[in-house]
Amino acid sequence: MRAGRCNRGFTLVELLIAISIMAVMAALSWRGLDGMLLAQTRVQTHSAAVQALQAGLAQWGADLDAALPVGSQPALDWDGRALRLTRPASTLGPGGVVVVAWSRRDIGQVGQWLRWQSPPVLTRAGLQQAWTQAAQWAQNPGDDLKAHEVRVMPLQAWQIYFFRGNAWSNPLSDAEAAPGSTGPSSTSLPDGVRLVLSPGKDGVLTGPITRDWVRPTLGGKG
Numbered sequence: 109m110r111a112g113r114c115n116r117g118f119t120l121v122e123l124l125i126a127i128s129i130m131a132v133m134a135a136l137s138w139r140g141l142d143g144m145l146l147a148q149t150r151v152q153t154h155s156a157a158v159q160a161l162q163a164g165l166a167q168w169g170a171d172l173d174a175a176l177p178v179g180s181q182p183a184l185d186w187d188g189r190a191l192r193l194t195r196p197a198s199t200l201g202p203g204g205v206v207v208v209a210w211s212r213r214d215i216g217q218v219g220q221w222l223r224w225q226s227p228p229v230l231t232r233a234g235l236q237q238a239w240t241q242a243a244q245w246a247q248n249p250g251d252d253l254k255a256h257e258v259r260v261m262p263l264q265a266w267q268i269y270f271f272r273g274n275a276w277s278n279p280l281s282d283a284e285a286a287p288g289s290t291g292p293s294s295t296s297l298p299d300g301v302r303l304v305l306s307p308g309k310d311g312v313l314t315g316p317i318t319r320d321w322v323r324p325t326l327g328g329k330g
Contacts, residue, residue, distance in 0.1 A: 157261065157312040164221060164260035165319050168303065171195060171208050172321045175297060178205055181235055183297050186268050186279040190246030192239065197228035204228040205235060209242035212263050213249075219308060221263035224256050262308030264315075271300030297323050 174195040177183040184193045190211040197204045207226040212219055224245050226238035245253040269276045279298075301321045307313040 154312055157307075160261040161307075161313065161317070164223075165303075167223065167260075168210065168319070169321055171210075172297075172301060173324055177296065178235060179232060181239065184301075186270070187243065187246075188280050190243060191268060192242045194235070194239075204230040207235070207238040207242050209246055211246040212266055213246075215259070219263050219265070221260040221266065221305070223258045223260055224253070226256065262312075263305060264308050265306040267302075267304040269302040269304075270298035271302065272298050276300075276302060299323050299326050 171193060172184075175183045175193040176195060178194050181194055182192075184191070186192075190209045192207060192209045194205050194207055197206045206228055209224040211222050211224070213222055214220070224242060226241060229235045229238050241253060245257065249257070268279060270279045271277075300323065303319045303321070305317040305319075306315045307317065
């Protein structure tokens with residue numbers, strides 16, 4: 109007697125179970141891949157924000173290092189809205205000086221830390237005009253002034269302090285000025301400048317972020 113062979117396919121129930129298992133595995137795989145992509149995006153966004161911060165602080169330090177008074181023009185001034193300074197022009201050609209300004213302004217409902225730089229100037233009248241334009245740019249700029257600005261990074265708020273007479277003080281407050289100082293309108297640079305940044309509300313960078321600059325000639329002959 110020969111034993112019969114039983115050849116049969118999958119039942120409908122078995123197929124449904126197999127399909128369900130495959131669907132669950134596909135969903136788990138997709139969630140894992142989606143999580144990896146989100147994590148990669150967050151890392152890239154944070155890395156870009158850190159690079160923008162580092163570039164901004166490097167430029168901030170370079171501007172302060174190069175600041176110098178020109179005649180009766182202050183080397184550095186803070187009016188509560190913009191930090192303005194004069195420095196040698198970095199472009200090749202006839203030389204001269206440029207006026208640099210740093211400020212914060214809302215652009216598209218997002219606060220931005222901004223840097224503005226004038227074209228090189230060679231005359232006292234040109235310098236005074238650029239100095240005035242820097243203040244106008246920080247308050248109510250037109251398209252012609254905006255053309256010279258660079259967005260550094262999102263910024264919710266910022267604060268500036270000067271170090272004079274062995275004390276940090278608000279540059280706008282005469283009452284807080286250190287004894288012996290000539291006030292915020294002096295042509296001389298303070299011994300130090302403290303920058304306090306509060307990054308944007310996007311949560312990419314957390315603050316406050318404090319950066320102290322020390323005058324390079326402090327303690328020397330400068």
